[in-house]
Amino acid sequence: MGSASMIVLIISAIVFAVGGILVSKLLFKKHNSVVKGEAYECGVPTVGKSWVQFNVGYYLFALIFLIFDVELVFLYPWAVVAKSVGWLALVEIIIFMFILFVGFLYAHKKGALKWM
Amino acid sequence: MWSLGNITHSIDGWLNQTFSPALALLIEFVIVGTMAISLFAVLGLVLVFMERKVSAYMQIRVGPNRVGPKGMFQTFADTIKLLLKEGLTPTGSDKFLFNLAPVIAIISAMLLLAPIAFAKDFQMWDLNIGVLYVSAISSVAVISILMAGWSSNNKYSLLGAMRSGAQIVSYELSAGLSILAIVVLVGSLKMSDIVASQETGWWLFKGHIPALIAFVTFIIAATAETNRAPFDLAEAESELTAGFHTEYSGMRFALFFLAEYVNIFIVCAIGATLFLGGWMPFHIGQWTAFNHVMDFIPSSLWFFGKTFFLIFLIMWFRWTFPRLRIDQLLNLEWKYLLPISMFNLLLATAIAIMGWHF
Numbered sequence: 005m006g007s008a009s010m011i012v013l014i015i016s017a018i019v020f021a022v023g024g025i026l027v028s029k030l031l032f033k034k035h036n037s038v039v040k041g042e043a044y045e046c047g048v049p050t051v052g053k054s055w056v057q058f059n060v061g062y063y064l065f066a067l068i069f070l071i072f073d074v075e076l077v078f079l080y081p082w083a084v085v086a087k088s089v090g091w092l093a094l095v096e097i098i099i100f101m102f103i104l105f106v107g108f109l110y111a112h113k114k115g116a117l118k119w120m
Numbered sequence: 121m122w123s124l125g126n127i128t129h130s131i132d133g134w135l136n137q138t139f140s141p142a143l144a145l146l147i148e149f150v151i152v153g154t155m156a157i158s159l160f161a162v163l164g165l166v167l168v169f170m171e172r173k174v175s176a177y178m179q180i181r182v183g184p185n186r187v188g189p190k191g192m193f194q195t196f197a198d199t200i201k202l203l204l205k206e207g208l209t210p211t212g213s214d215k216f217l218f219n220l221a222p223v224i225a226i227i228s229a230m231l232l233l234a235p236i237a238f239a240k241d242f243q244m245w246d247l248n249i250g251v252l253y254v255s256a257i258s259s260v261a262v263i264s265i266l267m268a269g270w271s272s273n274n275k276y277s278l279l280g281a282m283r284s285g286a287q288i289v290s291y292e293l294s295a296g297l298s299i300l301a302i303v304v305l306v307g308s309l310k311m312s313d314i315v316a317s318q319e320t321g322w323w324l325f326k327g328h329i330p331a332l333i334a335f336v337t338f339i340i341a342a343t344a345e346t347n348r349a350p351f352d353l354a355e356a357e358s359e360l361t362a363g364f365h366t367e368y369s370g371m372r373f374a375l376f377f378l379a380e381y382v383n384i385f386i387v388c389a390i391g392a393t394l395f396l397g398g399w400m401p402f403h404i405g406q407w408t409a410f411n412h413v414m415d416f417i418p419s420s421l422w423f424f425g426k427t428f429f430l431i432f433l434i435m436w437f438r439w440t441f442p443r444l445r446i447d448q449l450l451n452l453e454w455k456y457l458l459p460i461s462m463f464n465l466l467l468a469t470a471i472a473i474m475g476w477h478f
Contacts, residue, residue, distance in 0.1 A: 009152065009234050009245040016153035017230035020160060021223040021375055025207065028371035032206045041211035043274040044366055050212075054273045062286050065450065069289045072458070076296045079465075080252050083303040087472045094469050101462060117454050119447030 064116045068108075075104055124420055125241025152244065156233055160226075160382060165195040167381040170428075171435055178439040199374070207370035210273060217271035222368070222375035225264035229382040231257045235311050236389050239399050239420035243311065250311040251303060254390055255296050258345070261383065262288045265354070268376070269364035280363025283446055284354030288345050290453040295341035297461035298334035301468035302394045305331070315398040320405050322397040328476065330468035335395045337461045342387040343434055344449070346380065350441035351449060388430035392423065396430075399423040 043050050078100070086093040111117065131151075135144040169184070169192070176183025184191035209215055235250040237243040247253060262285055269281020303309060305327055306317045317323075323331045344351040355363030365376050392398060399419035403411045444452070 006245060007247075008149070010231060012149045012153050013156055013230045013234055013244075014227055016156050017227040018223065019153070020157045020230070021226040024203075024371045024375060025219075025222075028203045028205070028207060031204050032370065034206060038211075040208065043210055043212055043272070044361070045275060046361065050275075054275050054278050055270070058278075058282060062282050065286050065290060065454075068454075069293065072293050076255075076293060076300075079297075079300055080249075080303075080309065083300045084307060084309060086304050086469050087307045090473055094466070094473060097469070098466060101466070105459075105462070112455075117450070119450060 061119060068111055068116060071104070071107065075100075123241070123418065124239040128242060156230060159233070160230065160378065163382055163385050164378040165199070167385065167431065168195045168198070168377075170431070171381075174432065174435045175439060178436070202370060202374040205370040207372055208367075210367050212273040213367065214271035214273070217267050218367075219372070221264045221268035221271065222372045222379070224267065225261060225379035226375050228257055228260040228264065229379045229386065231260075232383075232386045236386065237311050237315055237393060237398050238423055239418070242399075242420070246310065246312050249309045251299055251309045251314075251394075254386075255292070255299070258383075258386075259288075259292060261379070264379075265364050268368070272364075272367040274367050276360045276362070276366045277364050280354045280360045280366070284347055284364060286446075287347070287351060287353060287449060290450060291341040291344035291351075291457075294337050294453060294457040294461045295345060297458075297465050298338040298341065299390075299394060301330055301334040301461075301465050302327070304465065304469050305472050307472075311393060311398070315393060315400055318397040318400050318403075320403055322395065322400070322402075324395045327468070328471060330464050330471055331395065333460065333464045334468065335391075337457055337464070338391055338395070339430070339433065340457065342391060343437055344453070346384045346387055346434075348384065348434055349438035350443050352443065353446055353449060384431060384434060385427065388427045388434065389423070391430050392426035396426045397422075398426075 043054070079097070082093065082097060086097070132144075132148065135147055138144075139147065172194070173183045173191075184194035187193040187197050209218055232254060234245040235243070235247060235253055237246075265288070266281050266285050269277040269279075269284075272278070302314065302323055305323060306314050308314065308317075320326070324335055325331075327334075347354045353363075354360075355365070360366070365373055368376060399422050401411070401414040401417060401419070401422050403414060
């Protein structure tokens with residue numbers, strides 16, 4: 005089917021999701037009340053907004069992830085040809101991974117991987 | 121002998137004879153779209169029922185048994201209930217993003233169906249970067265989770281979304297590296313090439329130790345990426361009520377639920393394709409007679425059998441391992457799985473170059 009299948013799948017996903025929501029909208033009766041619209045936090049009145057600054061630990065992991073994800077993208081084309089190129093490919097990727105691993109150890113030593 | 125591949129070819133031929141090429145193509149698109157939607161619906165119904173029955177038998181109880189024979193229609197009843205429930209949008213939420221998030225979850229799950237080889241010659245799009253496509257699209261799913269958690273304006277949702285973002289993003293690395301170990305052995309990213317390379321035996325068996333390590337890390341990473349127990353921190357019921365979909369109700373909740381189950385199916389299908397041979401029957405090297413007997417079982421049965429075996433494995437994990445804490449979870453990935461899978465990739469490369477695999 006080729007790349008057209010992507011468009012077909014996106015359209016059918018939208019039809020499925022939006023169609024489902026619309027059909028259910030026809031079926032249920034809407035009852036509005038002030039209490040119903042509140043955020044559900046186990047019945048306790050909400051304190052403050054939720055859109056606030058968040059624990060930096062998550063962002064540190066996101067940053068390290070970025071480094072390794074880019075590495076992974078570089079590895080994909082390498083993986084396809086590694087068998088035909090032979091030992092040279094292995095040596096090159098060991099050097100590449102070694103440099104990354106030193107960076108990883110540095111991040112580890114600095115405590116970026118420690119939670120809180 | 122008839123097969124799904126032959127059926128699609130004859131339907132294609134008949135459509136092109138009867139209608140003009142453009143109209144035939146349009147009809148084929150409609151057929152494919154309808155089949156994708158119905159696969160979605162059937163998967164949702166079957167997997168939810170399977171989950172409930174498997175959990176029930178693991179805890180020595182019967183599970184759903186009222187609606188229909190042996191409770192077979194329980195999920196139909198659940199679907200109707202969810203359709204009739206009021207879809208609530210909280211007053212404080214970001215309404216646009218709140219409504220967009222489930223649609224994106226469904227789109228990313230649906231797009232992943234494209235490169236999966238369901239049976240012999242039965243694949244929507246056999247693109248040359250199939251494995252890369254899968255890992256690219258599957259990382260879109262995390263956007264929908266973060267979107268849902270952030271737009272709900274609920275602290276539980278936000279915490280759940282952040283946790284699940286950190287978790288999915290981390291485990292993507294070891295999943296990718298364990299997939300790459302197989303790609304190195306095959307030398308191609310194309311799904312059909314990967315399946316064809318396993319004609320003499322599945323990679324799990326003929327790839328020696330690296331393939332085994334890659335399989336184990338892949339299953340762990342797959343469990344974490346689909347937010348399944350023991351890695352279900354995103355919706356740890358006892359601490360976060362329901363995590364990122366706390367505020368969702370009715371059909372939009374059902375869409376998230378469905379996307380989660382379809383993601384489990386897809387991840388297991390990818391695992392089955394890479395390590396267990398996809399639709400390829402169980403073959404042993406030169407045993408021609410044995411291989412011929414195995415060929416009589418249809419390829420689609422092989423594919424779905426392997427996939428559902430892996431799904432059963434993931435459901436089994438849920439009742440075997442206790443839930444991890446967030447720091448344990450991140451330690452497991454960054455301090456153990458990632459270095460292991462990196463060295464495993466080098467080991468797999470060495471074996472591939474030496475030609476030690478069968």
